[in-house]
Amino acid sequence: MRSDQVTIKDLARLLNISISTVSRALRNASDINRETKEAVLKLAEELNYEPNFIAQSLVKKQTKMIGVIVPAIHSNYFSQALAGMTDVASEFNYHVMFCQSNETLAQEISSIKKLVASNVEGLLVSVSKESSDICEFEKIRQKGIPIVMYDRILNGFSCSKVIVDEYEGAYNAVKHLIRKGCKRIAHITGPTDLSVSVNRMNGYLGALKDHNLPIDPDLIVIAKAFEENALMAVKKIMSVKPAVDAIFCINDLSAVIVLKYLKSKGIKVPEDVRVVGFNDDPVSGYVEPSLTTVMQPGYEVGKLAMGILIDEIQNKNFPCQTFRLRTKLVIRNSSK
Amino acid sequence: MRSDQVTIKDLARLLNISISTVSRALRNASDINRETKEAVLKLAEELNYEPNFIAQSLVKKQTKMIGVIVPAIHSNYFSQALAGMTDVASEFNYHVMFCQSNETLAQEISSIKKLVASNVEGLLVSVSKESSDICEFEKIRQKGIPIVMYDRILNGFSCSKVIVDEYEGAYNAVKHLIRKGCKRIAHITGPTDLSVSVNRMNGYLGALKDHNLPIDPDLIVIAKAFEENALMAVKKIMSVKPAVDAIFCINDLSAVIVLKYLKSKGIKVPEDVRVVGFNDDPVSGYVEPSLTTVMQPGYEVGKLAMGILIDEIQNKNFPCQTFRLRTKLVIRNSSK
DNA sequence: CTTTATTTCGAGAACGTTACCGGTAACGTT
DNA sequence: AACGTTACCGGTAACGTTCTCGAAATAAAG
Missing domain, CATH: 1.10.260.40 (lambda repressor-like DNA-binding domains)
Structure with a gap:
């Protein structure tokens, strides 16, 4: 100044x-x-x-500033969302103040406090993997600051939420595999307390059930830290008899590891095993074979979340609706 | 509030x-x-x-806010830089207000004005591809607001700058190819008025000259919109006689397109043609063969730029130094 | 017991703006 | 001539802090 x-x-x-x-x-x-x-x-x-x-x-008691908390800004999905948010914000003459939680609860809380202390008029948050506690958010809301959660939400906390319909995305991905004739479809999932894991897993289970395919617990493997444990997971899956003919992975990076492993073992994709990922990460278009995946509309999530928040700020009513955006199955060579 | x-x-x-x-x-x-x-x-x-x-x-006439302008937040490199900036900022209790220019001059200017109007204490900017005009920045500085430019800088404007040594990066990449025995090394470059193009091109030329290799204008092809024109570029290059034995690409995405084309033509990488990219985009680790590339320390650029800016704000002196961070050659299969 | 130094505190201005309340013309109406 | 409107404008209090200056209270010194 x-x-x-x-x-x-x-x-x-x-x-x-x-x-x-x-x-x-x-x-x-x-x-x-x-x-x-x-x-x-x-x-x-x-x-x-x-x-x-x-x-x-x-x-005037208004700062025209909005606080955004992102678990990790590198990550194609979140940077897309951030792009959507800033575009909408600048359209309505709001500014975005931005913090990273780096996936830790401590940084998340300290970021929130900082943002609130700088008098943001509203908060857009996607919680870290560690977060499950509501009370910090309750405090904020008691101060009258609207919160909209996007993508990684806290179910127990009542506020407006924008998420993608991961269930449907997973369901459609698995349905696609079934239509291709796959009968033994494995799933690499993440930690069971994460909503991503749960939703995608349920979509997987739902699709199997709706198409009268048996659910084999041996075909569901947890990769605790996602791609870091994907190699172990695929090894385990490929050792199961009778052999699988498809693997549905919780995200693209895990799927890429799976593809690499299969190639190293001389297993042909998609002829022997079909593979599907989740996210539509840029890599999925570049790997060999190119990866079929579920696209999540990150930019739209950001736009919508920011739009709702600004509306709540300006109209001072908090309807607490949940908006579910649809995914899109991007079919590439790994499942053709 | x-x-x-x-x-x-x-x-x-x-x-x-x-x-x-x-x-x-x-x-x-x-x-x-x-x-x-x-x-x-x-x-x-x-x-x-x-x-x-x-x-x-x-x-107190201080807002503890810093404005950051990014050409495009999706883009692995810039989101890394942003991560570095926010980490340093929060360490010094500064907040970052963030705007996208979406690579257009108009948005860049309007963003700058908004940030200044919100009383940011300093500006961190990477100019859009369209920008070449200094006067907008001069105005800001006349108001006493320090500016630090990072990555995409304006040479005519005097302020502190943080860039990566693209010349050295390109030079080392080409030297690496020469050491591998390559004699006819092609280069796919970008528009000649962009500093990225110029610097990497000069590195390429420098390495050839220092190793007594002739410079063949036929081997230098401009891909105006980078990866969008890379296919045309590689076709042109592969039609030149005598045949090339290496291609140095201005960025990874172009290199990936090159790899795909060569594979489709049955040309073996690295046996027939070696390929090197630039950026160390995540894709480069996943393509087949994996891509040798030049890593730019985006996170460090962000950290350093923010550190310098905060220092200038606090000490109110503007040394206008230019910091050049070193790249790192990441050798993968496409050049082995 | 006065004088001086030290500690502790309050009054009030300032930062740059908005918002409320009132005042003064000028003009028209009865 | 007295009154009510209207149009325009100024004074001043707020918003929640920090900061300077001086005053009061206490302690130390003569």
């Missing part, structure tokens, strides 16, 4: 009128003479006057 | 002391009695008092 800033006072002094009049002229109120108003505007232009946003914030 | 906020006034009233004393207690000044100070702190804790950041900003 510069100290040489031109203020409303300077304009008033130079024009020999009161600061109230200048203020009125600037935010074109009704009770002001056209000529004086024009004089003020002209001088303001000449002196390059810019209203002091901080001072305005103080009296 | 909530209206039910506990203020310093409330504390004063409840304790029957003046607001000045409360203020002193809160920012532990020297001239205050230990007991009263403790009483204030205790009550503040009980009532959950949080200082009003806006009010503090107004009188």
Whole structure:
């Protein structure tokens, strides 16, 4: 903040009128003479006057700032979401203040506190993998600050939420495999307490059930840290008899590891085993064979979440609806 | 901003002391009695008092906010940089307000204006592909707001800059190819007015010259929109006689397209043609064969740039140095 | 017991703006 | 001539802090 800033006072002094009049002229109120108003505007232009946003914030009690918490900004999906958010925010003249939680609860909480302390008017949060506690968020809401959760939500906390329909995405992916004639479809999932794991797993189970395929517990393997444990998982899966003819992976990076392993073992994809991932990460278009995957509309999630939040801020009502965006199955060579 | 906020006034009233004393207690000044100070702190804790950041900003003339402009937030490199920035910022208790230029000059300018109007204390900018005009930035600096440019810099504008040594990166990549025995090394470059193109091209030329290899203009092909024109470029290159034995690409995505084309034509990589990219995009580890590439330390660029900016803000001196971070050649199968 | 130093505190201005309340012309109406 | 409208404008209090200055209370020194 510069100290040489031109203020409303300077304009008033130079024009020999009161600061109230200048203020009125600037935010074109009704009770002001056209000529004086024009004089003020002209001088303001000449002196390059810019209203002091901080001072305005103080009296109007609004900062036009929105806090966004992202688990990890590298990650194609979240950066897409962030892009959607900033686009909508700037359309409505809001600013976004942005923090990373780096997937830890501690950083998440400290970020939230910082954002609240900077008087954000609303919060957009996707919780870290560690988070399950509601009470921190309850505190924020008690202060009257609206929260919209996106993607990684906390079920116990009531607020507006924007998520993608992972169940349907997984369901359609597995249905696609079944239509291709697969009968023994394995699933590599994540930790059972994560909503991503649960939703995608349920979609998998639902599709099997609806198509009268038996559910074989041996074909469901947990990869605790996702791609880091995917290799172990695929090894385990490929050792099961009778052999599987498809693997549905919780995300693309795991699927890529699976593809690599299968190739190293001389197992042909998609002829011997079909593989499907989740996310539509850029890699999936580049691997060999290219990977069939479930596209999540990250940009749209961001746009919608920000739109809802701004609406809640401006209308001061909090409907607590949950919006579920649809995924899209992107069929590539790994399942053809 | 909530209206039910506990203020310093409330504390004063409840304790029957003046607001000045409360203020002193809160920012532990020297001239205050230990007991009263403790009483204030205790009550503040009980009532959950949080200082009003806006009010503090107004009188202290500092907002603790830094504006960051990114050409495009999706893009692994820039999101890495952003991660580095936010990490450093939060370490020094600064906040980052973030805008996208989406590679257009218009959005870049409007973003800058918005950020300045919100009283950011400094600006971190990577210019869009369209930008070449200095005067907008001159205006900002005249207001006393420090600017640090990172990655995509404007040479004509004097400020601190953080870039990666693309020349050296390209030079080493080409040297690596030469060491592998390559003699006819082609280069797919970008538009000639972009600094990325120029720097990498110069590195390529430098390495050839230093190793006494002739420069063949037929082997340098411009792909105007990078990867979108890479296919045409590689076709042109492969039609040149005598045949090339290596292709150095301006970025990884172009290189991946090159790899695909060569594979489709039955040309073996690295046996017939070696390929090297630039950026160390995540894809490069997943393609087949995996891609040798030049790693740019995005996270470090962000950290360093933010560190310099904060230093300039706090010490109010603007040394206008240029920092050049080193790249790292990541050797994978496409050049082995 | 006065004088001086030290500690502790309060009053009030300031930061730049908005918003409310009232005042003064000028004009028209009765 | 007295009154009511209207149009325009100024004074001033807020918003929640920090900061300077001086005053009061206490302690130390003579």
